[in-house]
Structure formats: C-alpha cells, structure tokens
Amino acid sequence: MGINDTQQISWNDIKLFFRGIDIAIMRRTSGTIAGTNTVSLDNYDETVRRKAVISQLIETSQDSKVMPKPPFSRWSQQKIKAFNSWAGQAIPLVIDPERQQQAQQFLQLSQFLTGFDDLMDDPELAIKHLIRLHMRATPTPDPADENQYSENDLLELIAAFDPSDTEGFEENVLSQANYAKIAQVIILLWYTAAFIEQGFAVDSGTADDNQYTQGLVWRAIQAHPMAYAPEGRDETSGPDNFHYWRKAPEDGGKYSGLGIKQPLP
Numbered sequence: 001m002g003i004n005d006t007q008q009i010s011w012n013d014i015k016l017f018f019r020g021i022d023i024a025i026m027r028r029t030s031g032t033i034a035g036t037n038t039v040s041l042d043n044y045d046e047t048v049r050r051k052a053v054i055s056q057l058i059e060t061s062q063d064s065k066v067m068p069k070p071p072f073s074r075w076s077q078q079k080i081k082a083f084n085s086w087a088g089q090a091i092p093l094v095i096d097p098e099r100q101q102q103a104q105q106f107l108q109l110s111q112f113l114t115g116f117d118d119l120m121d122d123p124e125l126a127i128k129h130l131i132r133l134h135m136r137a138t139p140t141p142d143p144a145d146e147n148q149y150s151e152n153d154l155l156e157l158i159a160a161f162d163p164s165d166t167e168g169f170e171e172n173v174l175s176q177a178n179y180a181k182i183a184q185v186i187i188l189l190w191y192t193a194a195f196i197e198q199g200f201a202v203d204s205g206t207a208d209d210n211q212y213t214q215g216l217v218w219r220a221i222q223a224h225p226m227a228y229a230p231e232g233r234d235e236t237s238g239p240d241n242f243h244y245w246r247k248a249p250e251d252g253g254k255y256s257g258l259g260i261k262q263p264l265p
C-alpha cells in the first residue's frame with residue numbers, strides 16, 4: 001500500500017505517517033514550539049486546521065523544532081512530499097474500501113491471536129494498532145530481529161486469516177517463521193501497547209491515546225494499569241494522572257484505578 005505519484009493521497013495515507021510518540025509530543029509541545037494550540041495528529045479536523053504548522057515542523061532544519069524530535073529519524077523526502085501534496089489539495093477524507101476490509105480482517109485475526117472475542121467493540125484502538133504495525137514495516141527485514149517484518153508479509157498474514165478455518169491457518173500460515181514473527185508482534189502490541197525488543201518495551205502507546213491503559217494485559221491479570229487513573233485529574237494532583245494513589249480507595253472504586261475499564265468479568 002505504498003503511495004505513488006499518480007495516486008490521490010487521502011487521510012487514510014497521511015495518518016499512517018504519525019506514530020504514537022509523534023502524536024504525544026505534538027499534543028504536549030506544539031503550543032510552545034509552533035505558537036499554536038495543541039495539535040492532535042490522530043484527529044483529521046485538527047490536522048487539516050494545522051497543516052501549515054505541521055509542514056513547517058517536518059521540513060525545518062532546526063533540531064529544536066523538527067518533528068519527529070531527535071533521536072527519532074526525520075521524515076523522508078517522499079513522506080514530506082506526500083504530506084504537502086495532501087495538504088495542498090482539497091484535503092480528501094476518503095473511506096477506502098480496501099483498507100476498511102483490511103481493518104475488519106485485522107480485528108478478526110487479533111481476536112483469534114489474543115483470545116479476546118470483544119476487540120471489535122473498540123475499532124478505533126484496533127486502527128491505531130494497525131497504523132503502528134504499518135509504520136514499523138521495513139522493506140528488508142532482518143530475520144534475526146524480533147520486530148522486523150515486511151509490509152507484504154503483514155498484509156498477507158492479515159488476508160490469510162479465515163475465522164472459519166483457524167486450524168488450517170495455524171498449520172499453513174503460522175507455521176512459517178516470517179508470519180509467526182508478525183503474529184507475536186501483534187499479540188504483544190495488543191497486550192502491552194508496545195513493541196518489545198530484548199524484553200524491553202519500545203515505541204510504547206501513550207496514556208493520552210489510551211493504548212497503554214487499554215492493553216489486554218490488565219484485563220488478563222484483572223488489575224488496573226499501573227500509575228494511571230482518571231480521578232488523578234483533579235485539583236489536588238495537578239494536570240496529570242499519576243498521583244491517584246495519594247488517596248485511599250473509596251467505596252465504589254474511586255482512587256482504585258479500576259474506573260477506566262468496564263467491570264471485570
């Protein structure tokens with residue numbers, strides 16, 4: 001699903017450029033570095049509204065202002081050209097039937113791999129995970145690297161899943177090392193909201209976009225996400241969510257952290 005010079009570029013293409021870390025950084029710092037209100041790169045309307053600012057940030061030569069911030073790599077000229085092409089046209093928000101189908105297939109595959117059958121209740125989270133998986137793909141993956149895989153292998157794995165023949169999928173697809181690696185990456189992403197390298201989380205989802213707090217690991221172990229609770233956002237703890245443990249849990253679950261999810265089964 002690469003972008004070529006003759007293809008009309010839509011939001012479906014552009015949103016793949018923004019990783020979780022980019023979204024988090026722009027939310028927190030864009031008001032300072034760009035002289036504007038905070039920009040949410042995962043929001044179509046805000047990205048359109050701030051397209052000129054974003055264009056300046058991806059093209060600037062100043063490390064203090066560039067997006068993505070060092071040590072993350074700058075955008076390639078192809079990405080910059082694609083964004084500016086999208087920003088310079090009528091800013092289409094295209095509902096791509098092919099990608100809609102891929103997202104549906106990804107959800108079905110994810111439910112099979114994770115063992116949770118209700119992932120379709122939160123398609124927005126699934127799309128965020130799928131975008132991150134696309135962004136991690138590399139043209140020449142190293143077979144020895146636990147997180148490297150090709151775009152083609154990712155698409156083939158998603159397309160190969162048939163919910164009516166899971167045994168055949170395990171025998172004929174997951175038995176191949178390149179597909180098994182991607183399946184493991186998908187499982188860990190759903191459970192931890194991170195890509196794991198040598199036992200450590202890298203490129204983690206942020207609490208701001210709910211990937212960390214909605215990791216399946218918390219439901220699997222029947223616990224609340226560490227260091228996070230919505231009741232942290234009150235007058236006693238400042239602007240963040242990281243001080244809810246200062247108060248004793250109350251009846252009904254307040255200050256327990258359990259309020260961020262539906263009741264556990």
